Amino acid sequence: MTRHDLVIRSSRVVLPGGERPAAVAVDGGRIAAVGGRGDRLEGTTEVDLGAVALLPGLVDTHVHINEPGRTEWEGFATATRAAAAGGVTTLVDMPLNSLPPTTEPRALEAKRDAARGQVHVDVGFWGGAVPGNVPSALRPLHEEGVFGFKCFTSDSGVPEFPPLPYERMREAFAEIASFGGLVIVHAEDPAALAEPGDGGYPAFLASRPPGAERRAVEQVVRLVEETGARAHILHLSSATCLEPLAEAQARGLPVTAETCPHYLTLAAEDVPAPHSTAFKCCPPIRDAANREELWRGLDGGVISCVVTDHSPCTPELKKGDFATAWGGVSSLQLGLSAVWTAASARGHGLAAVVRWMAEGPAALAGLDGRKGRIEAGADADLVAFDPDETFVVDPAGLRHRHPVTPYGGLALTGAVQTAWLRGQVVDLDGPPRGELLRRPATEKGEA
Template sequence: MVFDLVIRSRRAVLPEGERPAAVAVRDGRIAAVADHDAPPPAGAEVDLGDLALLPGLVDTHVHINEPGRTEWEGFATATRAAARGGVTTLVDMPLNSLPPVVDASALEAKRAAAAGRVHVDVGFWGGAIPGNVPDLGPLWTAGVFGFKCFTADSGVPEFPPLTPEGMDEAFRAIAALDGLVIVHAEDPAALTEPASGGYADFLASRPPSAERSAVERVVRLVERTGVRAHILHLSAADCLEPLAEARVRGLPVSAETCPHYLTLCTTDVPPLDAVSAEARPLDAVSAEVPPVGATAFKCCPPIRDAANRDALWAGLADGVIDCVVTDHSPCTPELKRGDFATAWGGVSSLQLGLPAVWTAARERGHSLRDVVRWMAEGPSALAGLTARKGRIAVGRDADLVAFAADESFTVVPGDLAHRHPVTPYAGRALTGVVRATWLRGEAVTGAGEPRGVLLSRP
């Protein structure tokens, strides 16, 4: 067999572990995984030497916001950042765009906005909000990967949270479809208004008990309805106990966390008036836009203390947390101004997730194989894409990443490709540089013609 491409690496991260290998590509799929020095014929050959070869990452938690709030982020910019960060597949969240994806017509509007503009492969979540249970079946038939709901205020009025009674109704409907519900789990009864604009009061307004109470409610509903459920952006390590207990009981509940919860903690958040030169938003929106500074760290649920961060790492190691995804949630720099009581809550890290996690993981003794399990295999399994994505294995899409695992760099916001280069990682030293990304065997940088496709649930 003549292959289209062969990529050789002395550090190929395969399902069975890391070893030297030659990965052969034909018609966009991995056709063979051979010994490093095997001589398969190829139209082109790339020798990475000691650069690691990873499967393309899968990020199932990305807010692209187009159409309707394209000034926050758009398909072209988000997927360009993804490609540069080694993410070859992402699944877009149903809210922050207008209209939100809560019925089939809104999904069509989303697909129309994305068509021909994506540099990586993109799928879509649907939404579960009050009153749209009749729309869930048509959305599922139209190919969404599952349904997102909130237990507390979402931050945008067009995507309201479900009441406990509404959750029960929606969960039963989704279970009847054999669908998946993904939950922003914070108990509104445990949330308060911040007493001031400082970080300490913002943190106190969203305590770990709010997350745990909501997670426990989800677990009870899973037991009652039989639905498959996934907890989004877990920040509170207090939730690990009920999640582990649910696993022991065989309940279909999974969970994710995010790079910012694993790599940052409360002591990293600077005072509101402290802004480094690197933190200045270097976008072209307006030369008058002032620095964002500390509020770049604001997200909901919040970044917590170092002991909590350590416990999240333990949850990953134990398998209680299944995957790590970015929750890339951008907005305009203007919306990040102000203080922690008023600024938009969201961290933009789509391009930086891999080096951020790898930097912390290697310091804790984890391997690249672990990172691939958390950031490629786990998310692809969540979305039902394991037959195509997330592994270097015969038959999978040839989505691959050349990664300089020992090379360090300093995050400069102006180097980021998402629409507004605002990030809490500004000026931070990270280890691991994405040198090249291939989508179905074709090199992608985000600079050329978009090659991504729009995915539907298998």
Template sequence: MTYDLVIRSLRTVLPDGERPAAVAVRDGLIAAVEAYDAAPPAASTVDLGATALLPGLVDTHVHVNEPGRTEWEGFATATRAAAAGGVTTLIDMPLNSLPPTVTSSALAEKRAAAARACHVDVGFWGGAIPGNAAELRPLHEEGVFGFKCFTSDSGVPEFPPLPPSEMRAAFREIAAFGGLVIVHAEDPETLTVPTGGHYPAFLASRPPSAERRAVEHVIRTARDTGARAHILHLSAADCLDPLAEAQAEGLPITAETCPHYLTLSADDVPGPDVTSYKCCPPIRDPANRERLWDGLAAGIVSCVVSDHSPCTPELKKGDFATAWGGISSLQLGLPAVWTAARARGHDLRTVARWMSEAPAALARVPRKGRIAPGHDADLVAFAADDTFTVDPSALHHRHPVTPYAGRTLAGTVQATWLRGVRVDGRTPTGRLLTRSETP
């Protein structure tokens, strides 16, 4: 039987390792994985040679900001950048759009804004905020992948943090229908106001203890309620011990970190006006960064996702006390992580597990994250040995602001296929996804 497409690579990154293979695609799915020198009949064949073939990345932490703040980003630009960076599936955060995705009607508005605009597949998180407990089950039934909440100020007034009593009630309700809670964990009582606009003052205002105390609170709440919980954008390596203990206890607690925490450090920040480095929680010192790598290698941290959180250039002006906190890196996550990972002895299979397989498993996105028969033919041609210097003007997200400007990174995305069709950046072919109960 003829296949629609066969892609051959000497470096095909499969669930059991990297090896030469030919990936055969039919009707948008991977139909077979055969030997590299096999010649299955196909309408089209691509031979990548030594260029690696990876599963499409699954980025479960992206702020698209549409509707309501589309001038910050938007589905068209975010998903074009995603495809250019090898991301074939993203899940949009419930803020900073207006309205936030905390009601069924807001979810409908979000889906309407995304319809026919996406270059990759897109799903949606719901939000848990004070007063919306009655909305959680309906949102779950309408297919959101889980519920984000904050323990401290989110930065936008329409998405306030959950106080401890309401957080416990939300966890209990979400546990009752088998949902997932994802938490921005910083203890509000430990955070302080920066004493100046330079980076050291900002860093001191959000110490590692703020993260650890909030993570410990999440662990206690998950233990008491039975909820499945996930710690977002882990920055402080001091949190690794309580997370490891909770996981050893058998609690369903996972954690992610981000490319900027693994590749940048506080020592890299040039001055108080280079606010492209500002994010919450903050980028910390080099020793902390290396401990995060250790936690990732040990499996305490399972996912690496972008936390792409853009804004208008005007909101990034000023200093570290006043500028918007968020890093734009959706297109650069794979080469940034690969550059640092290979320097530490990690291979492409491991990077694919962190950036494709584990995020897909976290969100329970079916048929994503692996090159295996029955999975969507979401594939990435990645020239792992090529290098490039980051030029912000070449990035596809709406505003060319990034802390990676001028950095030399290893690995270039040569092509991205979504369900076996090459993404051209002009014709949106992405689908809107809903949650599956498949573990």
């Protein structure tokens, strides 16, 4: 009998075909075999999880790490510890709010230099599309292995990453389509946005109405139709966008969308008055009726991914009111538990959560051949997750750099017990073993 490096057994293993009792054998960092729970698979190390579920490691394609340049907001060491603690074993870093932003190859190399030796999970990088680098820097960044290109239709919040006006967006889409790349879009129409007024949450919410998202999404759909580019809508908060997205997808246009745990689990009615700015993000958390429509969009497949949009800053930048505070929700460590709490209450099982938080993001990034699923040949990125354990969120226990979160004090169900990266237990206080990833078509490895 072949002795494997590691064998993990559980009565609840979430496989591509659904959840069942199984044993997972690992050799050389890859999954070697998946058998029945009682199969005679022998491992140098054997783990029996009992009724604790075994999931594929989550893939979070929307994380702002901010290093270099704004490392006091968040850094690779702290962000990747938080990721692993929350069951995320692969993440893709956004091209802002670091300095310099990832809008040219030299800036990408600065990101990689900053990350080397610090990452506890595998990390890839998005590039940026801004007026100053369209189209000249897009193909070189693509050839250097970025996973795609982020652009804004409205103000990004940082001056070094300005939005693309419509004609420059069209130019970027056409160029990216020419080499088969992916555009990811922060979609809010600036003409529909307003000043947030008195600084309270109702005024902030009114300043970024649902129609601002819908108009920008419709613009993206037109650009996809005109140029043939693949596009992905980031952090969808308005359910009014589901109709144009569903229509585009029905016509076979390559446009997808994601939403985030805070849009699925929180609601405008939950925001304490008057200045609970941990809840501030753009686009905003909307009302409970809108939230339920987003769940229906997930259930129907119009939305294919749930990712965190972990966007931290220093506590000082979160002070003040909703007119002036930094917009961003920190939830990298809590996303799985938050989504599972809400999903299970609505009758969804673990297989659905894995589809949204592992399989879908892996497919978006082109990593579905090796990440986001438990099957032979995939990386042995695995998570032991107790779906029945409950806990109250204590911000002081979070691993990201600053303990600011709208989930503080909330009771959640489902807790990560252990994460394995390529078959090795992730030791949050030990040496980092993560790797830096390139887009699979040009994967060159990292020194």
